[in-house]
Amino acid sequence: MKTYYLKINPEQFESSQLMPAADILVSGGLVAFPTETVYGLGAVVDHETALQNIFQVKGRPGDNPLILHIWHHRQLSGIVETVDPRYQKLIDAFWPGPLTLIFPKKANISPTVTAGLPTVAVRMPSHPVARELLRLVDRPVAAPSANLSGRPSPTRGEHVREDLDGKIPMIIDAGPCQAGIESTVLLLAEKPYILRPGSVTREMVEEILQEPVEVVTSGEKVDRPQAPGMKYRHYAPEAPVTLVEGEELAVIAAINRMIEETGENVVVLAFSEHLDCYRNVTVLDLGPRESPWIAAARLYDLLRSCDQMKAGRIYVEGLEKTGVGTAVENRLFKAAGGNVIHVS
Numbered sequence: 217m218k219t220y221y222l223k224i225n226p227e228q229f230e231s232s233q234l235m236p237a238a239d240i241l242v243s244g245g246l247v248a249f250p251t252e253t254v255y256g257l258g259a260v261v262d263h264e265t266a267l268q269n270i271f272q273v274k275g276r277p278g279d280n281p282l283i284l285h286i287w288h289h290r291q292l293s294g295i296v297e298t299v300d301p302r303y304q305k306l307i308d309a310f311w312p313g314p315l316t317l318i319f320p321k322k323a324n325i326s327p328t329v330t331a332g333l334p335t336v337a338v339r340m341p342s343h344p345v346a347r348e349l350l351r352l353v354d355r356p357v358a359a360p361s362a363n364l365s366g367r368p369s370p371t372r373g374e375h376v377r378e379d380l381d382g383k384i385p386m387i388i389d390a391g392p393c394q395a396g397i398e399s400t401v402l403l404l405a406e407k408p409y410i411l412r413p414g415s416v417t418r419e420m421v422e423e424i425l426q427e428p429v430e431v432v433t434s435g436e437k438v439d440r441p442q443a444p445g446m447k448y449r450h451y452a453p454e455a456p457v458t459l460v461e462g463e464e465l466a467v468i469a470a471i472n473r474m475i476e477e478t479g480e481n482v483v484v485l486a487f488s489e490h491l492d493c494y495r496n497v498t499v500l501d502l503g504p505r506e507s508p509w510i511a512a513a514r515l516y517d518l519l520r521s522c523d524q525m526k527a528g529r530i531y532v533e534g535l536e537k538t539g540v541g542t543a544v545e546n547r548l549f550k551a552a553g554g555n556v557i558h559v560s
């Protein structure tokens with residue numbers, strides 16, 4: 217299949233430029249499109265073959281459900297049974313934006329979207345290109361991240377091309393995504409749970425709900441509807457990743473010790489302040505230690521560049537687990553396949 221590559225300037229574009237993409241979606245084709253978090257691989261919700269193609273193209277396990285994307289609040293009533301008043305508060309505060317909410321689903325939503333769960337994930341992206349595309353289509357669009365399953369999510373059009381060129385009819389490239397990590401996924405059971413941390417942080421949700429929110433990413437604590445995606449190794453570059461956490465100087469010393477014991481092609485992901493602390497290895501810049509949102513925006517691009525540099529081994533300085541740092545740490549933990557060293 218020939219993939220058509222559509223370049224869009226997100227700050228200045230005409231709706232008509234997106235018409236071909238909307239046509240493809242409406243007729244059951246797949247389109248990769250930018251959002252404020254990562255690029256998504258979209259299919260309209262009511263086209264069963266298109267939904268199944270998402271799983272096929274990505275190599276995604278069928279038991280990992282998809283998020284529905286909407287542009288208008290009125291679309292929600294076609295997808296979900298009820299909206300808990302606490303959800304309404306979160307919708308008012310964070311939509312459009314990088315927060316996905318899990319609702320009881322309506323019967324008409326295909327089990328292919330929800331992987332057979334009684335619940336459905338919905339979000340309203342804020343990216344102007346995503347919003348305009350969703351407005352033109354005017355049906356919910358199911359979209360996982362537009363990467364091959366297991367690979368780092370795509371935060372640039374080139375990343376999507378690396379993974380999906382020749383496999384889908386169209387990629388819309390609107391440059392780098394602002395947030396760089398996937399949306400926060402939140403479930404309200406008797407208590408609120410964050411199933412996937414993101415740039416809408418626990419602290420931000422607690423302030424709106426005025427109650428404690430638990431971040432559950434391992435799948436142990438929430439016994440009823442879980443995020444099945446939690447069980448897969450994700451976001452991984454080719455080389456093994458070691459995440460090193462602890463006191464700043466101890467982390468640097470530990471990584472330097474490991475560098476001496478390791479063979480060639482070591483890459484270190486370090487904070488800007490520490491770029492000069494490592495000798496004879498490639499050091500990539502996570503941004504300043506105090507600005508985890510910069511690490512979030514860069515993370516997947518850095519992991520993909522490790523592949524391009526044919527890294528043999530990757531060491532990463534750990535982040536503080538507060539604010540957006542929690543989300544970045546979560547993605548690094550998964551990229552490392554749980555290979556984390558604590559030093560002090």
Ligand code: TXA
Nearest residue numbers: 253255256281335336337360361398399442443444445
């Ligand atoms: O930022 C994002 O959310 C991006 C962009 C494209 O919008 N999308 C994205 O989709 O990251 P995906 O498929 O890569 O991740 C969806 C996550 C998975 O962890 C999945 O398990 C969870 O959402 N999820 C979906 N439906 C769910 C449900 N009914 N209950 C619990 N978790 C659900």
Ligand code: MG
Nearest residue numbers: 360361369398
């Ligand atoms: Mg994904």
